[in-house]
Amino acid sequence: MNINEIRAQFPTLHREVNGKPLVYFDNGATSQKPQSVIDRITQYYTDENANIHRGVHTLSQEATSNYESARKTIQDYIGASSEVEIIFTKGTTDSINLVAHSFGELMQAGDEVVISAMEHHSNIVPWQMLCEKRDCKLKILPMNEQGELLLDELDQLLTDRTKLVAVTHISNSLGTINDVDEIIRKAHNVGAKVLIDGAQSVQHLDVDVGKLDCDFYAFSGHKLFGPTGVGILYGKRELLEQMPPYQGGGDMIKEVTLEKTTYNTLPHKFEAGTPNIAGGIGLGAAFEFLSKLDMSALVEHEQDLLDYATEQLEKIDGLKIYGTAKTKTSVVSFLIEGTHPYDVGTLLDKLGIAVRTGHHCTQPVMQFYNIPGTIRASFAFYNTREEIDRMIAALDRIIPMLKD
Amino acid sequence: MDTITEKEEAIIDEFSIYDDWMDKYEYIIELGKDLPLIDDDQKTEDKLIKGCQSRVWLSAEKRDGKMKYTADSDAIITKGIIALLIRVLNNEKPEDIAKAELRFIKAIGLQEHLSPTRSNGLVSMVKQMKMNALKQVS
Numbered sequence: 260m261n262i263n264e265i266r267a268q269f270p271t272l273h274r275e276v277n278g279k280p281l282v283y284f285d286n287g288a289t290s291q292k293p294q295s296v297i298d299r300i301t302q303y304y305t306d307e308n309a310n311i312h313r314g315v316h317t318l319s320q321e322a323t324s325n326y327e328s329a330r331k332t333i334q335d336y337i338g339a340s341s342e343v344e345i346i347f348t349k350g351t352t353d354s355i356n357l358v359a360h361s362f363g364e365l366m367q368a369g370d371e372v373v374i375s376a377m378e379h380h381s382n383i384v385p386w387q388m389l390c391e392k393r394d395c396k397l398k399i400l401p402m403n404e405q406g407e408l409l410l411d412e413l414d415q416l417l418t419d420r421t422k423l424v425a426v427t428h429i430s431n432s433l434g435t436i437n438d439v440d441e442i443i444r445k446a447h448n449v450g451a452k453v454l455i456d457g458a459q460s461v462q463h464l465d466v467d468v469g470k471l472d473c474d475f476y477a478f479s480g481h482k483l484f485g486p487t488g489v490g491i492l493y494g495k496r497e498l499l500e501q502m503p504p505y506q507g508g509g510d511m512i513k514e515v516t517l518e519k520t521t522y523n524t525l526p527h528k529f530e531a532g533t534p535n536i537a538g539g540i541g542l543g544a545a546f547e548f549l550s551k552l553d554m555s556a557l558v559e560h561e562q563d564l565l566d567y568a569t570e571q572l573e574k575i576d577g578l579k580i581y582g583t584a585k586t587k588t589s590v591v592s593f594l595i596e597g598t599h600p601y602d603v604g605t606l607l608d609k610l611g612i613a614v615r616t617g618h619h620c621t622q623p624v625m626q627f628y629n630i631p632g633t634i635r636a637s638f639a640f641y642n643t644r645e646e647i648d649r650m651i652a653a654l655d656r657i658i659p660m661l662k663d
Numbered sequence: 664m665d666t667i668t669e670k671e672e673a674i675i676d677e678f679s680i681y682d683d684w685m686d687k688y689e690y691i692i693e694l695g696k697d698l699p700l701i702d703d704d705q706k707t708e709d710k711l712i713k714g715c716q717s718r719v720w721l722s723a724e725k726r727d728g729k730m731k732y733t734a735d736s737d738a739i740i741t742k743g744i745i746a747l748l749i750r751v752l753n754n755e756k757p758e759d760i761a762k763a764e765l766r767f768i769k770a771i772g773l774q775e776h777l778s779p780t781r782s783n784g785l786v787s788m789v790k791q792m793k794m795n796a797l798k799q800v801s
Contacts, residue, residue, distance in 0.1 A: 277684055599738040601717040601783060602692075605776075606740075609684040617716050631737070632716075656685075660692055661739060 260556045266641045268293040268548075279611025282646045287431050287459060287590055287637030288615055289481045292545075296485060299544035303537045311536055312510060312527070326536055329543025330526070336546045337476070338467035339493050343525035346499070347539050350490035351458040352381040354477035355425070357492055357529060358454055359385035361502040362475075366422050368394035373416050373424045373451075375400040375408050376627060379431055380620045382456045386425060400426070402627070406433035406582040413445050421451040428466075429459035432619040432635065433582025434565070434590030436464070443473055452498065458482060462639065463561060463588045465554055468493050480538065485545030489538030492529070499525050506531040557640035561589040564638045564647065571651045575658070581633055589638035592619075595654070598661040600634045606660070607634075610653040667759055670751045671767035678771040687772065688740065695743030701735040712787045717741045719784035723795035729754045730796050734788065741783050744768075744776055752792060760796035765789065 266272055271291045274281050283291060303325070309318035311326050327342070334342045348354045372386050376399055390397045398416045402408050408426070417424075424446040429436050439455055446453045454475035460466055462483040468476045476493040480486055494502075504511055504522055508531035513521040522528045568591050572578055577596030595603060604616035617632040618625045625632055636650065665673070681687040701710075701720050712719040717738035724731050732749050736742045751767065752760050768774055777785050 599717060601738040602740045604716075606685070606688060609688060631718075660685075660689055663696065 260553055260560070262560065262641065262643055265552070266643075268295070269641055270294060270297070272641060276611045276613070277609050282612040282642075282649050284636040284638060284642065284646070284650065285613045285615050286462075286482075286639040286642075287619070287635060289487070290462060290484050290639055291641070292486070293484055293548050295548050296541050296544045300486060300537050300541040303540050308537075310533055322536060325543075326534070326539050329539050329546075332543045332546045332550075333491060336550060337461065337491075337493060338469040340469060341496055344493055344496050344499065346492040346494065346526045346529045347534050348477075348490045348492050349488055349535070350479040350481070351456060351477045354475075354490055354492035355381055355454065355456065356385050357505045358423075358425075358475050358477070358494070359389045361505050361529070362423065362452070362498070363389040363393060364503050365501065366393055366395055369396070369420060370422045371396045371398055371418060371420045373398045373400055373413070373421055373426075373446075375426045375437075376402045377406065377408070377430045377433060377435065377621065377624055378425075378427055379456065379458065380622070381458075382425055382427060382454075383623070395422075396420075402435075405584050406430060406435045406624075407584045408435075408437055408442075410438060410441055410445075413442065417445060417449045417451060419449060421446070421449055423452050423454060425454040425456065427456040427459070429457075429463065429588050429590075430582065430621075430624075431459050431590070432592055432621040432624050432633065433584065434587040434592070434637075435582060435584035436586040436588055438586075439471060439473065443471060447472070459588065459590075462549075463558065465558075474498055480542040480545060483545060484548060485542040486535075486538045489535045489542050491542075496525065499529070504528050504531070508532045510534070552640075561638060561640055564642055564644065565589040565591065567644050568636060568638070568647045568650075571647060572654075575651075575654060577658075581628055581630070589642075590635065591637075592633040592635045594630060594633055595658060597663070598658060600632050602661050603634050603654070603657060606657045607650070607653055610649075610656070612650050612653055614650075667751055667755055667763050671765070671770075674747060674751070674767050675770045691743035691747075691773075692739050693743070694746040695736075695739040695741075698742065698746045698749075701733050706735065712784045712791060717783045719745065719788045721788050721791055723792065725757065725799045728756060730757055730760055730792075730799065732792060732795075736784065738783065741776070741785060744773060744785060745788065748789065748792070752796075757796040757799035761793055761800060763793075 269291045307322050309322040311323040330342050330345050334345045386397055400413055428439055443453045452474040455473045457476050457478040461478050474495050479490040511523050511528050511531040513523050579594050581592045600616035615635045706720045710720040710722050717736055719736045721734040732753055734745045
């Protein structure tokens with residue numbers, strides 16, 4: 260497998276920033292897009308644009324068929340048993356909010372939700388809102404200093420009142436790959452449902468929701484080489500059938516009178532209003548792009564990038580890596596003694612290197628380590644060892660400037 | 664005494680010798696390091712302007728008809744830019760500060776640090792400096 264051939268398909272990777280060739284290490288925030296995805300969206304707006312569902316004219320039928328075939332592509336890729344289990348949303352956050360709202364409607368006062376200590380704000384705040392509204396209890400599964408969840412403690416947290424366990428597959432700020440199989444098994448043992456936040460996962464792991472047996476799986480398109488503003492909620496059919504709709508409006512109804520409305524069938528029940536049609540079709544193209552790649556070789560390459568970056572960064576005096584779990588994806592969060600992440604990030608940018616600094620929308624994780632934030636380099640399979648060398652050389656130049 | 668505009672011109676002039684980004688930042692970092700602007704025990708919550716990326720402390724008072732500012736930040740680049748802002752606005756009349764355009768920031772290529780999306784506390788600080796001055800205009 261040739262990484263340069265893959266890189267060649269991503270136009271943004273070939274631009275310059277501040278007069279230097281771009282090194283893009285902010286893939287945890289969003290990935291770059293391959294030409295095939297960009298072309299697919301352009302083609303939709305150039306040749307195929309029409310509103311979908313219910314249109315009798317040819318253009319509308321073509322657009323509907325393309326949009327629905329994207330759904331099918333995604334269903335196949337993630338191993339869902341039916342396309343009605345694939346709900347188009349705005350992204351991971353929207354997917355989680357949908358579950359918090361509609362699954363939340365099935366919860367009673369005194370019921371419990373379990374999340375973990377390493378969740379993104381998107382998988383904390385909706386549950387806090389739900390628990391406040393319905394007088395439910397939010398419990399937290401703790402983690403250790405390495406950034407690994409203490410799965411043994413899950414047994415104490417789970418009770419017959421636990422209705423849902425919502426945990427991230429991969430930590431966006433620490434890179435930890437959680438043992439979600441074990442979490443799902445334990446939760447199911449007490450009859451709780453499980454939502455997996457997969458925002459960082461589908462682009463790094465071979466995710467099969469059927470094998471996982473999770474009840475919900477949420478992810479965003481833009482982090483896996485697709486467009487922004489579109490994402491997926493996978494849900495088990497029987498559960499989705501039981502849940503009331505999220506938003507009301509066009510497309511989600513079967514029949515409306517001024518007195519009463521009956522709702523459309525799945526998946527449309529959860530897709531009110533004209534959806535992000537170009538986004539859905541673009542996301543389908545991103546999955547087609549992914550399915551042509553040798554993912555197991557790319558996962559190996561990403562692990563090599565992680566190991567190499569970790570090894571090189573650890574040589575830097577005063578540098579500390581946060582998140583040292585045994586199973587990690589290609590994310591390295593670090594701080595350098597005597598420097599502020601904002602300063603390091605600003606100067607790396609001047610040398611053409613894009614990293615993220617700050618709390619990464621995981622303030623509780625930063626509170627756990629008692630730090631204001633980190634510098635995070637997150638790699639995709641199109642990154643290279645040479646780019647890591649450039650980051651290390653840049654850090655070697657920057658650190659003496661910032662230290663007294 | 665120099666006016667705000669003259670002080671701004673002087674800064675633009677100083678920065679004109681740098682054509683490399685890193686040299687420019689080296690200078691800003693030195694400015695930041697040279698100015699221990701507020702003692703740690705003075706960094707109280709009421710003076711704190713919270714940014715997402717870096718924190719800024721600001722205190723202001725009027726003496727002899729002129730504004731006196733002290734400020735600080737936990738990030739050194741932010742601190743260097745604060746040093747420049749203070750150099751320009753310190754010892755000026757409140758009414759002059761309130762209408763200052765501070766175009767030197769853009770002229771020396773640092774406007775990105777004053778973008779609201781940057782969230783480093785600097786935008787709020789400039790606003791606060793002007794608000795403090797405005798309160799004194801009577």
